[in-house]
Amino acid sequence: MTKTRASGRTVGGLRTLFLQAPAVTLLLLWMIVPLGMTLWFSFQYYNLLMPDMAGFAGVENYQYLLTDPALWKAMGNTLLLVGWVLAITVIGGTLLAVLFQQDFAGRGIARVLAISPFFVMPTVSALVWKNMMMHPSNGVLSWLFESVGLPALDWFSALPLTSIVIIVAWQWLPFALLILLTAMQSLDEDQVEAARMDGAGPVAIFFFITLPHLKRAISVVIMIEMIFLLTIFAEIFVTTSGGPGLATTNLAYLIYIRALLDFDVGTASAGGVIAIILANIVAIFLVRMVAKNLED
Amino acid sequence: MTTLSSKTAAPRSASGWRSAQAKRAMITVLGWSVALVIFFPIFWMILTGFKTETAAIADPTLIFSPTLESYQAVQARSGYTRFALNSVAVAFGSTFFALLIAIPCAYAMAFLPTKRTKGTLLWMLSTKMLPSVGVLVPIYLIFRDVGLLDTRTGLIIVYTLMNLPIVVWMLYTFFKDMPKDILEAGRMDGASTLQEVCFLLLPLTLPGIASTGLLSVILSWNEAFWSLNLTTSSAAPLTAYIASFSSPEGLFWAKLSAASTMAIAPILILGWMTQKQMVRGLTFGAVK
Numbered sequence: 001m002t003k004t005r006a007s008g009r010t011v012g013g014l015r016t017l018f019l020q021a022p023a024v025t026l027l028l029l030w031m032i033v034p035l036g037m038t039l040w041f042s043f044q045y046y047n048l049l050m051p052d053m054a055g056f057a058g059v060e061n062y063q064y065l066l067t068d069p070a071l072w073k074a075m076g077n078t079l080l081l082v083g084w085v086l087a088i089t090v091i092g093g094t095l096l097a098v099l100f101q102q103d104f105a106g107r108g109i110a111r112v113l114a115i116s117p118f119f120v121m122p123t124v125s126a127l128v129w130k131n132m133m134m135h136p137s138n139g140v141l142s143w144l145f146e147s148v149g150l151p152a153l154d155w156f157s158a159l160p161l162t163s164i165v166i167i168v169a170w171q172w173l174p175f176a177l178l179i180l181l182t183a184m185q186s187l188d189e190d191q192v193e194a195a196r197m198d199g200a201g202p203v204a205i206f207f208f209i210t211l212p213h214l215k216r217a218i219s220v221v222i223m224i225e226m227i228f229l230l231t232i233f234a235e236i237f238v239t240t241s242g243g244p245g246l247a248t249t250n251l252a253y254l255i256y257i258r259a260l261l262d263f264d265v266g267t268a269s270a271g272g273v274i275a276i277i278l279a280n281i282v283a284i285f286l287v288r289m290v291a292k293n294l295e296d
Numbered sequence: 297m298t299t300l301s302s303k304t305a306a307p308r309s310a311s312g313w314r315s316a317q318a319k320r321a322m323i324t325v326l327g328w329s330v331a332l333v334i335f336f337p338i339f340w341m342i343l344t345g346f347k348t349e350t351a352a353i354a355d356p357t358l359i360f361s362p363t364l365e366s367y368q369a370v371q372a373r374s375g376y377t378r379f380a381l382n383s384v385a386v387a388f389g390s391t392f393f394a395l396l397i398a399i400p401c402a403y404a405m406a407f408l409p410t411k412r413t414k415g416t417l418l419w420m421l422s423t424k425m426l427p428s429v430g431v432l433v434p435i436y437l438i439f440r441d442v443g444l445l446d447t448r449t450g451l452i453i454v455y456t457l458m459n460l461p462i463v464v465w466m467l468y469t470f471f472k473d474m475p476k477d478i479l480e481a482g483r484m485d486g487a488s489t490l491q492e493v494c495f496l497l498l499p500l501t502l503p504g505i506a507s508t509g510l511l512s513v514i515l516s517w518n519e520a521f522w523s524l525n526l527t528t529s530s531a532a533p534l535t536a537y538i539a540s541f542s543s544p545e546g547l548f549w550a551k552l553s554a555a556s557t558m559a560i561a562p563i564l565i566l567g568w569m570t571q572k573q574m575v576r577g578l579t580f581g582a583v584k
Contacts, residue, residue, distance in 0.1 A: 008406060010428045014411055015404065015408060015489065016404040016405075016408040016409075016413075019400040019401060019403060019404035019408075020400070020401045020404050020405065020416065022397045022400070022401070023397050023398055023400075023401035023420075023460060023464055024416065024420075026460065027398065027420060027423050027457065027460055029462065030423065030457040030460075031423045031426060033367050033434070034431035034434040034435055035426070035430075035436075036301060036340035036433075036435075037433070037434035037438075038430060038431055038434055038559065039323050041433060041434070051408070056476045058381055073480065096330060099323070099326060099327055099330065100327060100555060101511060102323045102327070103320070104320060104323045104324040104327050104328075105324045106324070106328065107327065109329050110330075110557075111331070111364060112568050112571075113331040113332065113334065113335040114330065114331040114335065115566070115567075115571065116334075116338055116564060116568075117334060117337070117338065117531070118567070119514065119518070119540065119560070119563050119566075119568075120338065120518075120563075121517070121520060121534065121535050121559060121562050121563070122518065122554040123517040123524075123535050123536075123538040123539045123542075124536070124559060125343075125536050127340045127538060127539075127541055127542060127552060128337050128338075128340070128552075128553075128555070129337060130542075131549055131552065132337070132340055132344060132549060132553070133337055135338075136408060138353040138354075140336075140340060140356050140548075143356050144357060146482075165573070170334070172338070174334070175578075178574065179575055179578070179579060179583050182572070182575045182583055183583050189355075193546070203409055216582075216583075217583045218302060218523060220579050220582045220583055224578065224579065227425055227427070230427060230429040231428060231521070233429065233520070233521050233522060234520035234521060234535070237524060237539065237542075238538075238539045238541075238542040239464050239542070240511030241394045251429070252427070252429040252490070252521075254440050255429050255430075255432065255433075256429070256525070258526065259432055259433050259436070260432075260436070265433050265437070268432075268433050269433050269434075270430065272429060272432065272433060273430065274429040275427045275430045276426060276427060276430040277473070278427075279425055279426070279427045280361070280425065281431070282425075283425035284421060285420055287422050287425070287517065289582060290421060290580050290581070290582050291414075291418055
């Protein structure tokens, strides 16, 4: 009896292993091989334009990168971009989730319209904003500004980073809204009703019932957005190409410049390692949170 | 929808009812204004696609005579279909392979769990956290050396692996929701694992598999980092094709709009249909 059960378990274990093997092996390769290569390159002299200069570079790539003012400018831009977009999308998303939770005529359609930007490919949203919205003479925003007597604004040369923030926030606000609306559905209506009976106003209900209920969903939104926002690329690529100067170059764009425009594989890889470390700091918290959720 | 509103039904007096109605009207106006403002750039893009190039850069107006000439021009001058076909091939190809690899894996995790299952799931999630830009250089060099640059196969490989963790994770949550007794009964009747999967599991979890597949299609269709860096012309999907409008060609707003509308329309509709599953997949089940 015990024997069959034990062998059954081994067979089951083997079967599990066999069924999971393709997915696990592929993901392992996908992770380890490029990661290992990035790490290896980051300690090498490796420039595709200078094939003669090769060999072990020690920490020179990192030294070169860390003393390059462009890196710090790019780091600053990355943080500003992430910070502002997070602030706008999380605060805006929470308020909108409360609004779209209310019952009103045509709510379903209004919700669908409001989450739509999230499904638009990044190159399309960036170019629609750059041309039709923010163009200094023919854009809708300039037309609006002029019709209320304000001077038209050349968005991408006057406020380059702000323009990128607006575009990216427009794409991610619907994401925050979508997640928070879903979380809102599990809000206990009886509790809200009871609070209202006790004389709590809408503001008190928001701060003492809704917000605590959304706490967890908000932190998930923050972490997932952070991981994506740390490496925003396409929006910068099609609008400003990182300029004017370095005004809109973030870490991802800097690595791209170093790798595919300067062909400096070594420095680009060192930049890649820095990006990976930054992302991992966020990832640790997210994974821990999901793990906790897996328990229950 | 009105039957749900216990709030509006609660006030008993006539004036209370009236103020509740006024509040509801205000919320309706506010909700719709916000939704329309957010949607406006998409609306404007769709509209501009039906204008002539001259009308596109004129002062904003809702009154114009619609024309299909931009749609025809996009097709005639740049061969829109070629890019669209690349997008379709890459999005559906990668989704097919991701499902093929993920279904057995998720099946094992849900029905034959071991001590390591949870750890494996979390590890898969963590591979998704690796920023693409961190591995751009090695992937680019490997692809260059094996001739995968600017090929559909190359993009399919990248997207399959990119979406694999989400696909496994989502399928796992769907499989776990399935009643175990049914599979048990099948096993009693002597069904093999393969039969069990093909005749019991797949038909029963088809809706879940379909929405997982749709999410994977959406994510691949809209992916723009790898498509911009790994393709140049022959395998370029729509994300990369639209990016080509950022050059001087970007001056042609009507054509840009027509091309963009065609590029986003299918995904917008799929996105509307799969909102709920989207949340499940994108938050790895952390928000239900």
